Amino acid sequence: MTRSALVLFLVSVIFWPPNAGAGDGSYSLTPQKIDDGVYVLWGRQEPTTRENGGNIVNTGFIVGTNSVLVVDTGPTQQYADQMISAIRTITKLPVHTAVVTHHHPDHSFGIQHFKKNNAAIYMHRNLKTLFANEGPILLELLESLIGKTWVSGTKIGEPNHLIETEQTIDIGDRIVKILPLINGHTPGDLLVYDQKTQILFAGDLVFHERAASVPHANISVWLNHLDTIRELGWRKLVPGHGPMVTDQTPIEELKAYLTFLEKIATESIQRGDTLAEVLQTTIPTPFDKLATIQSEFQRSITSLFRKLESEAFGN
Numbered sequence: 001m002t003r004s005a006l007v008l009f010l011v012s013v014i015f016w017p018p019n020a021g022a023g024d025g026s027y028s029l030t031p032q033k034i035d036d037g038v039y040v041l042w043g044r045q046e047p048t049t050r051e052n053g054g055n056i057v058n059t060g061f062i063v064g065t066n067s068v069l070v071v072d073t074g075p076t077q078q079y080a081d082q083m084i085s086a087i088r089t090i091t092k093l094p095v096h097t098a099v100v101t102h103h104h105p106d107h108s109f110g111i112q113h114f115k116k117n118n119a120a121i122y123m124h125r126n127l128k129t130l131f132a133n134e135g136p137i138l139l140e141l142l143e144s145l146i147g148k149t150w151v152s153g154t155k156i157g158e159p160n161h162l163i164e165t166e167q168t169i170d171i172g173d174r175i176v177k178i179l180p181l182i183n184g185h186t187p188g189d190l191l192v193y194d195q196k197t198q199i200l201f202a203g204d205l206v207f208h209e210r211a212a213s214v215p216h217a218n219i220s221v222w223l224n225h226l227d228t229i230r231e232l233g234w235r236k237l238v239p240g241h242g243p244m245v246t247d248q249t250p251i252e253e254l255k256a257y258l259t260f261l262e263k264i265a266t267e268s269i270q271r272g273d274t275l276a277e278v279l280q281t282t283i284p285t286p287f288d289k290l291a292t293i294q295s296e297f298q299r300s301i302t303s304l305f306r307k308l309e310s311e312a313f314g315n
């Protein structure tokens with residue numbers, strides 16, 4: 001056996017199957033009370049892996065006097081099932097409503113399980129076709145990232161309340177508002193605002209201490225939405241990813257990062273750089289400190305570059 005063949009053999013013995021022992025299907029979800037009747041299940045600031053089963057997203061729930069409203073359904077049917085069990089440790093009230101802030105897998109693949117448990121599922125109307133077309137592909141991609149054990153039983157579930165204007169839901173002595181904002185992070189994002197505590201669940205319109213994901217985004221519109229979000233009068237904001245936001249600093253940091261991404265992509269197209277060249281860009285401080293920056297920067301620049309390239313050259 002040559003030396004390189006031996007190395008390959010050892011690598012395959014030590015690392016195969018990949019992450020053996022991980023991915024046992026337990027998400028260990030523990031709701032944290034962030035205010036009166038408002039709970040968050042904090043996701044990890046990591047890429048999606050076989051160890052975390054896609055638990056990289058913040059989900060949450062709000063408890064009224066007659067029902068519970070859930071914000072985002074998590075990545076898999078098992079997550080949704082374990083989320084319902086976690087809710088049951090806090091309250092026995094029925095989960096009547098699940099608001100899915102947008103269609104990305106970490107937020108939406110638990111939909112079917114909440115539907116099976118009789119929850120009304122809200123999503124923005126603009127995502128209906130996109131979700132139907134891309135959902136099955138995204139589910140395959142998720143399975144390739146986290147493995148069969150975590151995704152077992154997960155199906156793409158259709159939302160049954162497609163909305164495009166502001167809605168108010170009374171969950172019993174408690175008014176929750178659903179606010180749509182279009183063409184920012186995706187063609188249709190929903191914000192959830194609890195009037196009683198002035199807590200805003202912002203979905204992926206706000207990433208905190210983590211590199212934003214932009215494949216479905218329009219950055220200039222997103223920047224405007226961030227100005228809108230600043231003015232909504234919240235006391236605490238739960239981002240789609242990352243720790244709680246209590247002042248405007250994280251919003252400004254996100255604006256700076258999105259502006260940086262757009263600038264890098266636009267200038268490279270103007271210079272006539274190739275994608276390979278622009279991917280060599282050194283990520284400056286403070287953006288190099290963001291969680292998942294290396295992989296997310298590559299992904300973001302690739303999608304922005306391709307979009308700008310096809311706009312410039314019409315291909």
Ligand SMILES: [Zn+2]
Binds near residue numbers: 102185204213
């Ligand atoms: Zn997203």
